[in-house]
Amino acid sequence: MTTIYDFTVRDVADSEIPLRNYRGKVLLIVNTASRCGFTPQYAGLQALHREMSKRGLVVLGFPCNQFGAQEPGEGSEIADFCQLAYDVSFPLFAKISVNGPKAHPLFQWLKSQAPGLFGTKAIKWNFTKFIVDREGEVVSRHAPNSEPQQLRQRIMSLL
Template sequence: MSAFYELAPLDKAGAAYPFSNLEGKVVLIVNVASKCGFTPQYAELEELNKKYKDQGLVIIGFPCNQFGSQESGSNEEIQSFCQLNYGVTFDVLKKIEVNGEGADPVYKFLKSQKAGLLGFRGIKWNFEKFLINKKGEVVERYSSLTKPASLGDSIEKLLA
């Protein structure tokens, strides 16, 4: 079994969200923020969610305030923002850190599996994306500049 499925971050209410429930699914993990130039990507993420969730895609957002303090709200405020402004129906979990000693184990794992540009292991900014296949393997990492809508072909190949 992949170490990915051993992870259990906290959901928006602080309860365990066991990744073991994601076995056999394609997963897209994104560190998100409400006051970022990339925040409109929520709309494209929701479009992907609507298009592929019934085929086995799970999108998970992890709010993070480590980049320019662009996610300073409470977990409740973040949830409200996502739903009111972008109609988000995919899971947005509890706010975490993605870099440094306090980095959530999910991000420690993701970064260990797939380096970014020029071998950089840290997360550079909000809305970096990790695509995980049905076996729990990190198959791709995308920068903040990569628009979610451009991931359709990659998602479809993994769902097939």
């Protein structure tokens, strides 16, 4: 059976990161963008990360340019924006595709484990969120308009 720990991703510095490095943590995985109406959610994501990281939460941000070309930058430019504008300290990864034939295998798996409304697998927009438990299983998927603080109780129940 596949879990989150079977995947490897590239971080914003282009280093390979096996997700097994996060074994035993609760993960909040989000496809992000710097020029989106939902971009201010970085502040809420950072607040959750800051508040709950000592208890075992890790927020993982995956920039994506598939929705309205709202993430035109690359690696260090994205990281600099996130740090300067929102004081982001949670891990950021290399820009990926989340839908279509070039969708990253991680997001293919996430979508298969937690389909969207009416069973759709496609991600609707930036800032779709997936919560993964300490065993590496996807427990829920949340729409872009779900504010990070709305997920607080669900995450707390897993910590």
